[in-house]
Every structure is written in C-alpha cells, then in structure tokens.
Amino acid sequence: MPDTTAPARGRTRLKAAGAAIAAGALLAVALPASPAAAAETEYTGTLASGAEWSFVVPDDWNGTVLLYSHGYRPSFAGSANPAQIAPNDGTGDLLLDMGYALVGSGYAGRGWALPTAVDDQLGSLDAALDVSGVEPEHILAYGTSMGGLVTGRIAETAGDVIEGALPTCGLMEGGVDLNNYQLDAAHAINQLLDPEHDIQIEGYGVTGLGSAFAATGALLGAVGAAQATPEGQARNALAAALFHLPGDDSGSLQEWQESMYGLLQTTIGFVTAGRYDIETAAGGNGTWNTGVDYAKLFQSSEDRKLVEKLYKQAGLDLKADLELLTETADIEADPGSVETLFGHSGLTGDLQMPVLSLHTTIDILAPVQVEEEYAEDVRGQGDAALLRQMFVERDGHCAFTPAEIAAGIVVLEERVVTGHWSGASSSVPKLNKLAASLDESGSAFVSVPPQEFLADRNMM
Known part of the structure; x- marks a missing residue:
C-alpha cells in the first residue's frame, strides 16, 4: 500500500x-x-x-x-x-x-x-x-x-x-550541452592547473560513483593550490568563465577573481558527482571535446576581458593556454550514449x-x-x-x-x-x-x- x-x-x-x-x-x-x-x-x-x-x-x-x-x-x-x-x-x-x-x-x-x-x-x-x-x-x-x-x-x-x-x-x-560545458571547465583545470596528473573528467557512469568523488577531490585540490599564485588565479578565472560563473565585478579585479574562485569551488563540488547520475542514465559517456576550438569558444565569453586582464597581470599568454586546451582536446563520446542522452x-x-x-x-x-x-x-x-x-x-x-x-x-x-x-x-x-x-x-x-x-x- x-x-x-x-x-x-x-x-x-x-x-x-x-x-x-x-x-x-x-x-x-x-x-x-x-x-x-x-x-x-x-x-x-x-x-x-x-x-x-x-x-x-x-x-x-x-x-x-x-x-x-x-x-x-x-x-x-x-x-x-x-x-x-x-x-x-x-x-x-x-x-x-x-x-x-x-x-x-x-x-x-x-x-x-x-x-x-x-x-x-x-x-x-x-x-x-x-x-x-x-x-x-x-x-x-x-x-x-x-x-x-x-x-x-x-x-x-x-x-x-x-x-x-x-x-x-x-x-x-539539454543534457548533452550540460555535460559538455561542464567538461570544458574540467578540461581547463586538468590541463592548465594539474597537467602532471590525468584527472578523470568523464566516464564516471562506467567506473563508478567513487571515481566521481575522487575526481571532485582532485579538481578541488588543483584549483585550491593554484589560487596561491597570480598565474593560478588567472587560470582559475578562465576555468570559472568556462563554467559560466558570474563573479562579482562591482569591485576591484582581485575581488572579482576571488568571488569567481569561491563559486568555482562550489560548482565543482556539486556538478562532478552529479555527472555520475547523468552518465548512468545515458548508458555511458555522452560528452566530448574533440574538434573544439577553445580560442574561438572563449571569444564569446562575457568574462573574456576580465580574464585577459588577470592573464596580463600574471605575465601569462592566454592565447597559448587556449591553444593548449585545443591541442589536448581528445575526449570522444560514445555515439550510442549521446543518442540516448539526447533522446530523453x-x-x-x-x-x-x-x-x-x-x-x-x-x-x-x-x-x-x-x-x-x-x-x-x-x-x-x-x-x-x-x-x-x-x-x-x-x-x-x-x-x-x-x-x-x-x-x-x-x-x-x-x-x-x-x-x-x-x-x-x-x-x-x-x-x-x-x-x-x-x-x-x-x-x-x-x-x-x-x-x-x-x-x-x-x-x-
């Protein structure tokens, strides 16, 4: 009953x-x-x-x-x-x-x-x-x-x-683009903040919930360590912009970056494990970044000018970082999982x-x-x-x-x-x-x- x-x-x-x-x-x-x-x-x-x-x-x-x-x-x-x-x-x-x-x-x-x-x-x-x-x-x-x-x-x-x-x-x-925009930000964190470790940023539906929790910890650790330096702060801001995070730009540039960093931590903590449920429902990996031109993608970001200022202050080359993201974009989706995910x-x-x-x-x-x-x-x-x-x-x-x-x-x-x-x-x-x-x-x-x-x- x-x-x-x-x-x-x-x-x-x-x-x-x-x-x-x-x-x-x-x-x-x-x-x-x-x-x-x-x-x-x-x-x-x-x-x-x-x-x-x-x-x-x-x-x-x-x-x-x-x-x-x-x-x-x-x-x-x-x-x-x-x-x-x-x-x-x-x-x-x-x-x-x-x-x-x-x-x-x-x-x-x-x-x-x-x-x-x-x-x-x-x-x-x-x-x-x-x-x-x-x-x-x-x-x-x-x-x-x-x-x-x-x-x-x-x-x-x-x-x-x-x-x-x-x-x-x-x-x-929709579910496919939801997965993809979150993948873009995770890809930036992995490649720019912790390139020595191959952080798992997809495939949790296959490897299990524990792998999603482990990835959450690894991503949070990478952005936390990066926040200690101007270079890391600039790259954190780039990752946050790919997450579409709306930092408070009413104050100084540094205050904007710090607000973006706080939101970045919160977002990673919620969405990474959540992707496990989405991938499980899709029957596999329904996300990809092969063929993505990150320089072209980032050109449309409303946070682009603020990120450019942080990169300039840190003495970093934003163009080079975006090219690196494009060169290392090699995650392929399972076509059947994409079809399933889009289907429902x-x-x-x-x-x-x-x-x-x-x-x-x-x-x-x-x-x-x-x-x-x-x-x-x-x-x-x-x-x-x-x-x-x-x-x-x-x-x-x-x-x-x-x-x-x-x-x-x-x-x-x-x-x-x-x-x-x-x-x-x-x-x-x-x-x-x-x-x-x-x-x-x-x-x-x-x-x-x-x-x-x-x-x-x-x-x-």
Missing part, C-alpha cells in the same frame, strides 16, 4: 473519502474526511513505475491544474523520493490560495530522472484526474532546475494534454504550446546563458512567437519569490486563454506590478538578455 501522507506544508487539508482503486499502472488511495471539512482535498497514489504522486484541489478551485516537475535529487544522497507539487511551501500555498489545483510526482527514482520523468508526470496527472473525477478547463506545466528541463520536454511532446509550460531555472541547454534529455525547440521561461540573472548551476541557447533552438524551428523569457535580478539557483512564480503562471495562463501574449509578458514594470498584486514576497523582474552560451557544439 502506498504512503498516503503528503509532506507537511503548514495547511489544514480535507482528505477525500473513497476506496483503494487499482487500474493498470495506477494504485491510488483516498482517506475518509474528518468531520471538520477543511479548505483542500488531497489525493495520493503510486504508479506501477514506483512514482508517488500527490494532487491537491482547493475548495475554491479556479478550473486550472498545475503540473509541477521537481529538480534533481542525487541517487547517492538518500532514498526518500516523495511526490512534490510545488518548489516550496510558500509558492504552493500562494498558488492554492489563488485557486489552482496542484499535482506532481517524485518520478520513478532519484538521480537523473529524465528517462522516465515525462511519462511519470503525465501518468500522475492521468491518475489524479481519474481518481478525483476532476475535469479541468486548463492544464499548465511548470518545473524547476532539472524539472525545468522536464517541463521543456513536456512542451515539445504533450501538446494534446498540456496547454502551456513555465520552465523555471531550467537546464534548457534533449530539447529541439519544436514547441507544441506557448512557453514562458523564467531565470535569475545569476545562477551557478543553470547559467542564465542557457536561455540564449534555448531561444536560438526555438527560433530555428520557427516557433519564436510561442516563446517569451523573463529574468529576475537575483543571485541564486531557482531563487524566485512566490510572487514571481505566480506572476509567470498568470501571464502564461492568459496566453493560453486569449491566444496572445499580454503586455506583461514583455514589460518589466507591468510584471513587477502584477507580482505585487498577487503577493507581498516581492519581485525583481528585469530586462537583461543573456549572453552567448559557450558549449553549443553545433556552433563550433
């Missing part, structure tokens, strides 16, 4: 009366209501895949269901995998107060869940509607981080069910519905530059009219206020209902005014087009 206890969110709930229902891939349970009826009805269940789902319907439901896709949960950091219907309590409470019904799953398992995530989400939606008897007027999808990528996949595959999508802080470059984690830009993406201007785990890559893909498919992108001036991965998420939902829903984008979709003052009308949590919408995403291998 599935666990029918949903995560506590500080709200009183009404549990719907009912009985266990078994139907194909579905096992669902509804519990009897207490005599004192509360403001919401919650339904829970478990799919045959093992994905737990939850569906919460407010008593003043507005007719719209929001399908939420959550972010990455490392396979090696616990076993609990509960359903999730919102990015956090505050956002979930606000959306319920606005009358939206919320549904989401925990996916079939932890780790890089893309192989099953779309099916898990759509299956959970089907199960929730079947068990509850709810007949929505509109269904919108939204998600955060890895869940933003899941939402992007839904936007390209589920137009017969979902009417609009809001990917937030999404990995909108790629985005083509071929949209089946309106999409409104949301990103903070500073995000070390999903760099805002991925939005440039996504928009390029969508334009290439001739679907630019279906896409709008909103940006929030804030430092942090998925660091949105409830008001900002709610504003995005309202703008997207209006596009679905009316068939055209409202003025708020392209007006920062109108967006901030809308957010303020929805909640007191604040908003910081800005108009800041992202710079070039560096690791688009199609651009080489």
